[in-house]
Every structure is written in C-alpha cells, then in structure tokens.
Amino acid sequence: MAAIAWLTVITGTWVVYPWYREEPGGAKFQLLADPSTAGWHEFGMEWKEHVAWIAPLLATAVAFTVTYHGTSLIRHQGVRRALVAFFTAAFAIAAIAGALGAFITKAAPVR
Secondary structure: OHHHHHHHHHHHHHHHHHHHOOOOOOHHHHHHHOOOOHHHHHHHHHHHHOHHHHHHHHHHHHHHHHHHHHHHHHHOHHHHHHHHHHHHHHHHHHHHHHHHHHHHHHHOOOO
16 A cells, blocks of 8 residues: 555645646636635645645555565564555545545546
C-alpha cells in the first residue's frame, strides 16, 4: 500500500492537479464562481492537496517498521497496535481523499 499511496499522491499532485487549476475555466474556477460549491474547493481540495500526503508517509513508516523489526514485533503488543492504528489512519485518509476527489469531479468535472 505504501508504494501505491506514493504513486497515487504524486500522480494526483503533478499530473491531475494542474488540469484542475487550469485558467481560464478550470474546475477550480468553476467551483469558486458559485458560493454553493466554493466549499468543495476550500475544504475538499485543501484536504487533497495537503492532508492526503500523510497517507503515504504513514504507510511507509508502517512498512519500514514491519520490514526492519519483522517477527520481533510478536513480543511487542503496544507497537503492533500503534502500527495497526497508523495503517488504519493511512487507509482512512486515502479513502477520504478519494471520496472528496469523486465529489469534486461531480461538482466541477475536469475537462
């Protein structure tokens, strides 16, 4: 999941996001032009631009820890629980970012 999370966030940031910000008439400007959809940009895109980067960071931390410590994690229940919490948070953040992306695309499709 760590590698896929990195690929997704990097692709979204440097491949898809420039189309969203394209002037004139980009999806960003469509959303901001209507007060009823401006919140999709203000909250949704801020989440996708900034908070979504936490998902690959957490997934990488979990992958590194599991790879480095391996079977010795069997004896450390607290560490295992923390890793499960980090991995769950990474998955939840990625899922929220994906859902927000789908909603934003419905409100203002990228052309």
